[in-house]
Amino acid sequence: LGVARRASPARLVIALGVAAMLAVFLVYTSIAGGTPQLRPSELNGRTGEVALVGKVVGRVTGNARENGLRFRLRDVEGKTAVPVVYRGSVPDMFRTGRDISLKGELKNGTFVGKSGTLVTKCPSKYTDKKQS
């Protein structure tokens, strides 16, 4: 850091501080882990919580505040789809054809979404002409 190279207690304190911070950081990251992000085609047999990313296809039925919103989620570039049921807040732009992400887990062949994790990706900004 530009500190002169003679032995200095300050340098030791700083070095220990940095090392402690890194240690806390690495321990936390390894313990807390994260959420795997999968496509519907990668979901087969998977247990535990994952973030599922895909495109909403077919008809959307049900009610997100009562028996649950039901739809199918397909790979953005692929054909494998999985049925999804979700209860909770639904973003404004959710509809058939949108790319979405939601957290949850696979139960009896249906992906059960976790409340408040449904995110709709914005379609209008920063895309190539050919993709819109």
Place this chain on the structure above:
Amino acid sequence: MPDLGRAALIVCLGLAVYAVVAGAFAASTRRRRLAESAENAILASFLAALVASCVLLSALLRHDFSFVYVWRHTSLELPRPYTVSAFWGGQEGSLLLWLLVLTGFSAAAVLLGRRSAPSLLAWTVPVLGAVTVFFSFLLVAVASPFATQAAPADGLGLNPSLQNPYMLAHPPFLYLGFVGLTIPFAFAMGALAARRSDELWVVITRRWTLVAWMLLGFGQLLGAHWAYVEVGWGGYFAWDPVENAALMPWLAATAFLHSVMIQEKRGMLKIWNVLLVVGAFALALFGTFLTRSGILSSIHSFTESSIGPWFLGFIGVVVAGSTALILSRLPLLRSKTRLESPVSREATFLYNNLLLVAFCLTILWGVAYPILTEALRGEPVTVGPPYYNFFLKAFGLPLLILMGIGPLIAWRRASLRGLGRIFAWPLGVAVASGVLLLALGAGSSIPGLVGYTFCVFVLASIVLEFVRGTRARQALSGGSGPAAFAQLVGRNRRRYGGYVVHASIVLLAIGVIGSSAYDTTREQRLQPGESMTVRDYTLTYQGTTQERGPNAVELRALVDVERDGERLGTMRPGKNSYLAEQQVSNESAIRSDRLNGEDLFLIAEQLQPGGPVFLKALVKPLVNLIWIAGFVFVGGALIALWPDAREQRRLALRYGRAEALARA
């Protein structure tokens, strides 16, 4: 018209290439007239970018749907202010805005630099030109805003979420901040290329960084307020990769603004400071890359576009080039003095820097984690808000306490007895406040209680500094208290502007802690006539209204609000159905209490005319302090930035000789 726009961009590219080639040749062969010609090319590139921008703006205002960009981002029904904001609503337009701001800042840097540091400009101009080459090349060859088609009858419209007054200001402020970081980077690289070992570039770089940092910070707060009032989930920051992308360069610039004081005062941390300037600029580019590459899953980052790899390549060039330059100039960057004690002002600034950079790297790690895990394990793994919130507390709370300690502690070396004398008063006030808050029930959140106690400590330190300084000034020159206070601030603008910025960060912290650690949320399905309670509010759903707005059908739930038996009025949460865009947008209702800074936030879901509503009510204590903090922040930064004739004379005396030597 589109031909004029395309031609202006090609001219801009040509001028930028000339500025790079002629500027570098002039700097290496010391040809002054050629260097001036390269500087003029930078000035002219701004005019070319301005012409291109005027062409696009004119097409937007005329609803000229023969421009593909205008067709894709506007419609005949779109209100005029949003027709203007569509300029930066899409990829090509936002890149053009980036180029306009870049060339504008570059022209300002050249004009100001000609007066204050002409010799520094020699190598700075080619660097500014190189960045301009990149952006104008993208607009000419990869993402042109001037593509045309047979004009359709109407356009596709603008994303409803972007149809909000904050979207008129939030993106331009962010761009001003992002792009503004180019200028400190160019001066730092220019000084290194010219083998300058004096601190003049540091003074210039600090000012430009302060400008960019202020704009970026304010832009982020505007974005947070937009998210709060428009996105309608009751929050203002979600640790989304793109939000993080704006926060990272701001943190790096914050670290630089502190450590640069050590370089100016003590001649230390030279390498560290250059690295921070390069890091802030590279992180600004990285943020743009994230937004446009589609590499990460985010509410902002959208499907893959073709400019992502170009940005990645440019970031690689910037990082590799600047690292090579720094390594080749290491002897020039050796420190003249050493850190004398771990208990001194420079040491606290150093700890502050380490925490800021550690927090910045932690965020970078979180953002890059899905990319790294996909590369290593075959599937991306994301880290969410708990990860970031943990580190916000782990690094944010020590940073808060350092903000109170740093300004009061002595340079070089401080004694323990001296520390006790200085901190007795702020510490006493903080402990007393902590006990009082505990008695009032703030112990329901321990991090919240600790945070508030730290905030009181910092505020008490700041007040103490102002009181001491005013008294000393009064003793020195007499006069009234207010006059002495005005003199104090006027004669030490950097220092006291900095304290005002610190006060704004404390306000921000109080608002964030209040609204996140002490908030209340309730959800309930209500039929017309039914009521629910949240905290001390009683909410009664009376029914619905429906009106035709300028470009949407507006359905609203009528919710009467009472508190302690007193009727406070009717709130109208609901949804808008946008006609041209064929989209529905939730419209939350917010009631702010000016006395205690608290918000009552209502979201109406599952709303149908005359039917029941699923009402979500949030009470967010002190949240309004966050927005007030934005204005205090800008006020403090402007005080620190305001030109000071005494300082100018001091600098002219100190660096006049270096300038003369460099020009000889």
